[in-house]
Amino acid sequence: MSLTEAQAEAEHLPEQPPGVPGKGPWRLAWERLRRDRAAMISLAVIAVIVLLALLAPVFAAITGHGPQDQFPSEGVTPEGLPVGPSATFWLGADGLGRDLLVRMLYGARISLFVGIVSTLLATVFGVIIGMVAGFYGGWVDTLLARVLDVVLSFPYLLVAIVLAAVYGAGLPLLIFVIAFFSFAAMARIVRGQTIAYREREFIEAARSLGAGKVRTMFVDVLPNLIAPVTVLASLLIPTSIVFEATLSYLGLGVDPRTPSWGAILYEATDYYRVAPGLLLFPALMLLITTLAFNLLGDGVRDALDPRADRR
Template sequence: MSLTDAATEAEHVPEQVAVVQGKGPWQLAWERLTRDRAAMVSLGVIAVIVLLAVLAPVFAAVTGHDPQEQFPSIGLSPQGLPIGPGSGFWLGADSLGRDLFVRLLYGARISLLVGLLSTLLATVFGVVVGMFAGFYGGWVDGVLARVLDVVLSFPYLLVAIVLVAALGAGVPLMIFVIAFFSFAAMARVVRGQTIAYREREFIEAARSLGAGKVRTMFVDVLPNLIAPVTVLATLLIPTSIVFEATLSFLGLGVDPRTPSWGAILADSIDFFRVSPGLLIFPAAMLLLTTLAFNLLGDGIRDALDPRSDRLHTRK
């Protein structure tokens, strides 16, 4: 075959060039996460709970029942006991004749608000303290590490009871208390990771280029901490939710008149035998929410681990 014939034949061959597209670590992590059925189901459950909490005023308008409104004539039996689920009250009523379904949705708002905000504050503060302790070392690390040890040694519930008794119950105080006792665990993890990174080659390269310590921490070290911080923050949310429910159950959380899962559980103590829904429904919501966040946190941890892809595909 001549060169001319070969060139002519090549012109009629369709250009099929295999294009190799690179994938970043976050894209690969998302692909691993989407293959984790438990994590995706948990993400869907969390999305539904958040949607129900957002639409709580809509359901209150549809049912015609304000979360604080009492219906002693239709929400209580002739004996003065809370009624069970029915057409008028979808999940029944509480001991004062208030709509349990509506109060559960408004309680989800409190639990999610406290859980997310306290975790956000704990994460921000814990990351900053942990990075400074791990990167600077020396006396800075010694002082901050001892502070973390002291915070972790406090009996959480006892200190929370004292603070609430002294300052009064309320959502802001509860968020502060939970964040204060959660940041130490975050700071300790970040400190350990920072110590491992501060002697790496890319950190030495940044120093050789004249980068300051603060810039090196937030520009070079912090991006490498996003994965463990994200996992730990996801697992701190259910802990904060349970902490809020515990304080509300003891009457030390939100105002007793404010709908809260812990307060609803406390209300069920004297009536769960005649109206088991008062105990079952808030306990189920609390269990479902915390379980979903825990499973999602486990899924995110596996998705961010490069070895998990090989482990899942291994036969």
């Protein structure tokens, strides 16, 4: 067959279908997550809560009530009791005549900020310490493992009380305490995963090519830890939010002048019999937020597991 005949025959061949692009692990995980109704509903709830927190100044401008503004003539009855929900105070007022809704939205800012920042700090330090302990092994692993055991054995409330007494309660101290008692759990998980990876073939190949330990940890081991670290971080956020609420409820959290869910709950204990909404609304907000983060974390865990069953 001549070249001309071969070209003519090739022109009459049916066109080949285009290749199907492969799906990466993150795309597959996103598809699994999208099929998880509980996780997607939780993600939508979290998005709404974050949006409301960001719009707190807008609500304050609409109502004309700042988070610290007191309206004793409108927000408190002649008997000295907080008023309930009304057109002026949409969720009622507290014992000082402050708008409960506005304070809750500003409190959401504090709780979300503390939960996310403390989780990021715990994740960074936990990943680094866990990788160093698991990869180097020997006395380094033994020393760091014992340090993690000591940290996990500390009574966090006692430590928080001592630090608050010495340095005074405040947002930086609150974030430090929460991150300090959260990074050990992250470090333990990362240490176990690193020990499992350090003898794998691709790690041995990197060593044979002359890669140093630090480069091997961050270039070869760390990418394989993203999935478990992401899952644990998503579950640490609600734990940190509850941690913040607990410390603020006990007066060990943010400045008392700063609204937070824990402080609002503490202030409501004097009026929960006559104004149950003061306790119910912030408690419900805290419950919905932590439940949404936990359900989303469960969904992320199932989505990142390649053995997860298709739903």
